[in-house]
Amino acid sequence: MFDRVMTVMQDDLVLLALPAFFAALGVELLWGKKQFRPVYESQDFWASMRIMVLTVFVDLLPKLGGIFLMFLCYDLSPLKDTVSRTIPWWIVLFFLDDLTYYLFHRANHEVRWMWAGHSSHHNSQYYNLGTALRQGVGERVAKYLFWCPLALLGFDPVMIVTMMSISLIYQYWLHTEAIDRMPKWYEFIFNTPSHHRVHHGSNTRYLDRNHAAVLIIWDRLLGTFSEELVSEPVRYGLTQNITSQRVLDVAFGEYGNMSRDVKRAARWQDKLAYLFKAPGWSHDGPDKRSNTLRQEAGLD
Known part of the structure; x- marks a missing residue:
């Protein structure tokens, strides 16, 4: 088992693409x-x-553990002798991986403790290919658990991790203002720089929208899509931007904010709500969750 895990760890396409x-x-x-x-x-x-x-x-141990769990799930799967490394199964895996990423990414924005680990990818007020490399640090801890069900479906962990890497490589070029719009048919089906600029926006209209990896169709189908409007330029960053560029503040500052909110609440129900409800929820103040803000602004 260990040899199989280490083989997958060493064959990281993202590092090769650096x-x-x-x-x-x-x-x-x-x-x-x-x-x-x-x-x-x-x-x-x-x-x-x-x-x-x-x-x-930070990614080393969670990835090691995640791939280990994938192999455990794969070995338990009754479908492992059915799924093979042939083109049809790679195509099926592409769609399953893309949907999994959408769900994982959406959860990062809608569950406070997950947002705390993802926010470092969003707390820059600049949008460029350097920002693409400014990944969510804390999100690595739980990330690979989302892909374990694919191993239970019979997909080899080597295939899963390879597809995850291909998806991340695709997402790199989305972080730029140098590309305005792609052809309309491409914008309709695929994630593009225009769609992803929206995702990094702090405008009320754009908050928590366009969670896609490769296919924007998940956002269109599941109600989280927003077009980039010429009439409303994207404001990058957070609704309350950080002022420090210290690595610990950038990477873990939101954990501190969340911890202070939890300590502020007296009831255990409210403490749990600060962990599991969307960012912006408050037990004693205005509701600043993105869906609430959009409703108040008449955007939903």
Whole structure:
């Protein structure tokens, strides 16, 4: 079992893609200078790079444990002799992986303790390929559990982790303002920079929208889609932006906010609500959850 797990750990396509990521980042930087656009800010960029390095180390044990659980689920699956590494099964896995990512990503925005681990990917007020590398640090702890059901369905963990990597590589290019719109048919089916700019917006209209990985159809079908409007430019960052670029504040600051809210509540029901309800819920103040804000603004 250990040998199988380590083999999957070593074959990480995302790490192999890093040189291409940084090459694209350099091209975007030159584009921003040519367009006289403040695409990058020095302190913000280096905060993103420090978060990237931190994520690599934090991810090691959860990934190791997650892949181990995947193999346990796979060995228990009655379908493991049915599913094979053939093209039809890869296609099925693509859709299942993409839906799994949508559900995981949506949960990161709608469950407070998960948002605390994901918020570092959103707390930059700049939108660029460096921000793409500013991953959610704490979210790594629970991430791989979401994909274990695919192993129970008979998919080899090697296939699952490979598909997860392909999905993350696709998502990298979404974090740019250098691409305005793709063709209409592509925008309708696939996630694009325009759709993902919305996802990083703090505008009430854009909050907690467009959770897709590759296919935007999940958002369209499940009611979480929003178009990027020319009349309403995206404001990047959080509804209450952080002011520090210290790596611990960027990576774990929201855990502190959540902890203070939990301590503030007297009833255990409210304490649990601060962990499991969406960000913005309060037991003694206005409801600032995104769905509530949209309803009050007449956007839903």
